[in-house]
Amino acid sequence: MATIRIPTPLRKYTQGKEEVQIAGATVQAVIEALEHSHPGIRERILDEHGKVRRFVNVFVGDEDIRFLENLQTPVAERDEISIIPAIAGG
Amino acid sequence: MSAGPGGHYLVLGAGGLGCPALLGLVSAGAAAITIVDHDVVDASNLQRQVLYTTADVGMAKVDAAKVRLRSRDPRLHVRALRLRLDATNLAPLLAEQPPGTIVLECSDAPDLKFMVNDTCLAGQLPLVVGGVQRWRGQVQAVQRGHACLRCMFEGPPPTELQEPCSLVGVMGAAAGLLGFWMAQLAVALHAGEPVAGTLWAIDTRTLLPQQMRPRPRPDCPACGAARST
């Protein structure tokens, strides 16, 4: 299963957990499975058209999925997926 | 780090990130600093705005900061600009900076961070942009030819999804860590170190940094506009 690193503002959907293990063949499948086990989290990552929100970045390992196959990027068994929203405070 | 002392730094915002960033720049041997902020010192955020004391409450932050920094280094040139930055005055302010100036974006305004990113790229001013909220933060050095803030995040979160610091708060030590980190990156840019294009994100409760180094986004409007100037 892949490991998803959950950023602080989304941990209210994961009972405070920093990491969640989820199986899925693509980033899309992983996000759908994540929504199934943690309802409400999907709409914080994807917009109403199902695209990754503008101010959110999704990485598989060190690679931004925009430079891979976006939501269709394949996910391997031991991949780490990071969700990184912009932090704009000061 | 081979960074020699000297350099001129333009610090936008003298609050939670700006205070530690300014202290970091002074301790690194900055020669001159211009500080821009419109606000006055408020008792409610002294805990993270570590340059100020209760005696400064009500004073313009830029004036209080100038006094405090000059008391640490009497040779330091400090220019205090009490100014609320907006789309009209930002570009002229950046244009009047001496060559070699490094900009530090330390404000708490999401839209301003992206505006500063775009304007610095267009004006070829190296920039360090930071953000902090609750226990977590991000820092990134921005320089033409490398992924910028808008390559990384296309724009600020929409207003309804923004969590203002005044509501969710900022842990003082997180602001301190991120502010000094920004100063370190600014000094590295001044020394010509290849730090631009990397985003560091950290949650101070785990202290495990994430380091992301994406390629510049081909359709990034900020990088595109910068290339055509």
Ligand SMILES: [Zn+2]
């Ligand atoms: Zn860009």
